[in-house]
Amino acid sequence: MRVDLTQLGLPIIQAPLAGGPSTPRLAAAVSEVGAFGFLAAGYKAPDTVRDDIRDLRALTDAPFGLNIFAPPAPADSAALERYATTLAADAERYGVALGEPRHDDDAFEGKVRLAADEAIAVVSFTFGCPSPGIVRRLHDADADVWVTVTSPAEAREAQEAGADALVVQGFEAGGHRGYFIDDPGAEDYGLIALLRLVADRVALPLIGAGGIADGAALAAVLCAGAVAGQIGSALMLAAEAGTSAAHRAALRTGGSTALTRAFSGRQARGIVNRFMREHGDDAPIAYPDVHHLTAPLRAAARTAADPEAVNLWAGQGYTLAAQAPAAEIVTRIAADARSTLAAVGARLGGGQQA
Amino acid sequence: MRVDLTQLGLPIIQAPLAGGPSTPRLAAAVSEVGAFGFLAAGYKAPDTVRDDIRDLRALTDAPFGLNIFAPPAPADSAALERYATTLAADAERYGVALGEPRHDDDAFEGKVRLAADEAIAVVSFTFGCPSPGIVRRLHDADADVWVTVTSPAEAREAQEAGADALVVQGFEAGGHRGYFIDDPGAEDYGLIALLRLVADRVALPLIGAGGIADGAALAAVLCAGAVAGQIGSALMLAAEAGTSAAHRAALRTGGSTALTRAFSGRQARGIVNRFMREHGDDAPIAYPDVHHLTAPLRAAARTAADPEAVNLWAGQGYTLAAQAPAAEIVTRIAADARSTLAAVGARLGGGQQA
Numbered sequence: 001m002r003v004d005l006t007q008l009g010l011p012i013i014q015a016p017l018a019g020g021p022s023t024p025r026l027a028a029a030v031s032e033v034g035a036f037g038f039l040a041a042g043y044k045a046p047d048t049v050r051d052d053i054r055d056l057r058a059l060t061d062a063p064f065g066l067n068i069f070a071p072p073a074p075a076d077s078a079a080l081e082r083y084a085t086t087l088a089a090d091a092e093r094y095g096v097a098l099g100e101p102r103h104d105d106d107a108f109e110g111k112v113r114l115a116a117d118e119a120i121a122v123v124s125f126t127f128g129c130p131s132p133g134i135v136r137r138l139h140d141a142d143a144d145v146w147v148t149v150t151s152p153a154e155a156r157e158a159q160e161a162g163a164d165a166l167v168v169q170g171f172e173a174g175g176h177r178g179y180f181i182d183d184p185g186a187e188d189y190g191l192i193a194l195l196r197l198v199a200d201r202v203a204l205p206l207i208g209a210g211g212i213a214d215g216a217a218l219a220a221v222l223c224a225g226a227v228a229g230q231i232g233s234a235l236m237l238a239a240e241a242g243t244s245a246a247h248r249a250a251l252r253t254g255g256s257t258a259l260t261r262a263f264s265g266r267q268a269r270g271i272v273n274r275f276m277r278e279h280g281d282d283a284p285i286a287y288p289d290v291h292h293l294t295a296p297l298r299a300a301a302r303t304a305a306d307p308e309a310v311n312l313w314a315g316q317g318y319t320l321a322a323q324a325p326a327a328e329i330v331t332r333i334a335a336d337a338r339s340t341l342a343a344v345g346a347r348l349g350g351g352q353q354a
Numbered sequence: 355m356r357v358d359l360t361q362l363g364l365p366i367i368q369a370p371l372a373g374g375p376s377t378p379r380l381a382a383a384v385s386e387v388g389a390f391g392f393l394a395a396g397y398k399a400p401d402t403v404r405d406d407i408r409d410l411r412a413l414t415d416a417p418f419g420l421n422i423f424a425p426p427a428p429a430d431s432a433a434l435e436r437y438a439t440t441l442a443a444d445a446e447r448y449g450v451a452l453g454e455p456r457h458d459d460d461a462f463e464g465k466v467r468l469a470a471d472e473a474i475a476v477v478s479f480t481f482g483c484p485s486p487g488i489v490r491r492l493h494d495a496d497a498d499v500w501v502t503v504t505s506p507a508e509a510r511e512a513q514e515a516g517a518d519a520l521v522v523q524g525f526e527a528g529g530h531r532g533y534f535i536d537d538p539g540a541e542d543y544g545l546i547a548l549l550r551l552v553a554d555r556v557a558l559p560l561i562g563a564g565g566i567a568d569g570a571a572l573a574a575v576l577c578a579g580a581v582a583g584q585i586g587s588a589l590m591l592a593a594e595a596g597t598s599a600a601h602r603a604a605l606r607t608g609g610s611t612a613l614t615r616a617f618s619g620r621q622a623r624g625i626v627n628r629f630m631r632e633h634g635d636d637a638p639i640a641y642p643d644v645h646h647l648t649a650p651l652r653a654a655a656r657t658a659a660d661p662e663a664v665n666l667w668a669g670q671g672y673t674l675a676a677q678a679p680a681a682e683i684v685t686r687i688a689a690d691a692r693s694t695l696a697a698v699g700a701r702l703g704g705g706q707q708a
Contacts, residue, residue: 006701172544172546192571197670197674200673216577220575224570226569255692349692
């Protein structure tokens with residue numbers, strides 16, 4: 001293992017935040033202060049990702065990670081066509097044509113090759129488990145492999161594939177659920193219980209993800225068995241994040257979050273808006289087809305600063321997010337975690353004795 | 355406030371565990387070692403609850419709590435009739451008639467009066483918020499009032515009604531969701547995020563509930579802002595619990611949990627079985643009508659040691675539950691929480707400094 005998670009200066013991993021918020025500046029700011037920054041390869045061409053890597057390396061010598069989407073399961077094309085017809089009024093409203101619902105693998109092989117070529121310290125996967133062969137290729141390139149898991153069964157599968165660490169994603173998390181398969185019958189676990197169940201079954205370093213927006217929550221996941229916490233929404237208002245104006249405004253306004261397939265064809269948590277309410281029940285399991293189908297709508301709404309048809313990804317703790325430079329956000333969260341642990345340990349009378 | 359939660363010998367509250375597992379012996383064993391035991395008034399006549407209180411007082415002088423179900427919302431009687439027709443094959447299978455689907459308030463007024471007459475230290479409410487008048491009556495009787503909440507909005511309402519502490523119930527919890535209203539559109543919160551959001555909005559002592567089955571999870575909720583953790587599934591296999599044989603066997607076997615209205619007409623988390631799979635989609639929002647409707651089926655299945663039609667309530671951490679005397683379970687969880695806090699605090703370098 002190339003990155004020893006127990007030796008991070010701050011026990012915080014930046015969530016990859018694909019789809020806009022991820023920027024080289026954000027990852028650099030996070031890694032520079034001793035936490036661990038990430039680039040998101042998702043939705044981007046390998047050449048664009050290479051540019052991001054170079055931009056990031058121009059900003060910092062600190063190690064960072066690259067997140068890659070695992071190839072998707074087949075989609076139901078009949079359900080997809082039916083869904084497209086339900087979006088006609090929205091297309092008219094925003095004056096755009098719907099996108100072509102392509103079923104692609106987001107240039108998976110090209111991104112794995114890029115990660116190996118560029119000697120990225122950590123390559124993490126979301127939406128599936130890389131094969132043992134892919135894991136070996138990355139290990140041969142001196143990269144660590146992390147896998148996002150949402151259940152004890154996925155955790156075991158990732159361990160068997162050779163993963164070096166697991167990003168354990170609770171139900172609270174914003175953005176896409178990392179399920180290997182988007183199965184409506186699967187159990188969604190809250191983060192504390194999931195960390196305990198995974199720690200009971202696998203022997204890998206765990207990174208807790210989902211709803212962690214302040215130091216007390218970070219201290220909580222560290223107690224629950226994580227060696228670090230991954231924060232996403234807490235960085236979405238950072239100066240260095242590429243979060244859109246419509247998204248920033250929604251994050252500051254508040255409101256419930258829910259899971260939806262309306263935007264992408266895969267379950268993801270966002271702030272509830274009109275598009276989710278009107279289309280959530282009709283949306284099929286068809287990722288990334290639906291992502292491409294709705295892309296022009298979302299882009300037009302974003303341009304119009306209309307949050308009602310934008311995918312407003314947010315975890316359940318998002319209203320606690322601060323507007324500040326990323327370095328200040330992660331430094332404060334880590335410091336608050338330390339003081340929380342000290343205060344709770346002192347109250348229980350065991351904090352000073354171990 | 356009569357019970358100072360920060361002064362408990364062990365920062366653990368026993369979940370009330372209505373419907374069988376709750377016994378005076380269990381509550382006494384928990385309270386005797388410095389944690390806080392509970393009796394469940396739910397589903398019982400006030401005279402039976404009075405007997406439980408007297409049995410418990412014969413076993414310990416330690417304070418304890420009594421949990422009362424708040425009166426339910428109206429049920430949809432047409433949906434209820436449709437649901438009853440879908441249960442005919444099950445009634446035949448178990449050789450029983452379906453129960454009479456009564457809509458009652460579980461003798462709410464009688465139980466509040468009993469709690470005041472008996473000078474119970476803590477009266478907690480589930481399924482709704484008591485009126486400010488009820489809270490005053492209990493305060494006049496020198497009782498503390500705790501309210502189970504599942505969202506920041508419910509937390510504020512309970513604070514305004516005069517609650518002394520809140521039982522903050524995460525999505526992970528076994529048994530019934532404590533929602534004031536069973537609204538399919540409501541956001542279900544994971545416990546860490548919910549504790550942080552509630553702590554941000556109300557100034558009351560919080561008790562974290564949901565998926566806490568070991569010391570690491572208890573340490574986590576204490577860091578997340580709870581003054582104590584409430585444990586339920588972790589005590590279901592205790593020697594003193596009244597958990598049925600069928601339920602005990604299922605808890606030892608493992609399997610997914612899910613939320614269902616199939617058994618009671620209100621969302622509750624249990625281990626998935628045939629009855630949940632076959633009837634979950636048809637079950638209406640009609641509590642306690644459906645509870646009464648399915649009671650004979652569940653009783654017959656329990657007698658036959660057939661877990662497939664029993665409500666196998668379990669939180670998401672239930673596979674971590676130990677079979678041991680209750681005193682040993684709570685003592686070990688508290689000790690493990692202390693050592694977790696010490697170890698994590700030491701790793702972060704802040705544990706000894708505050």
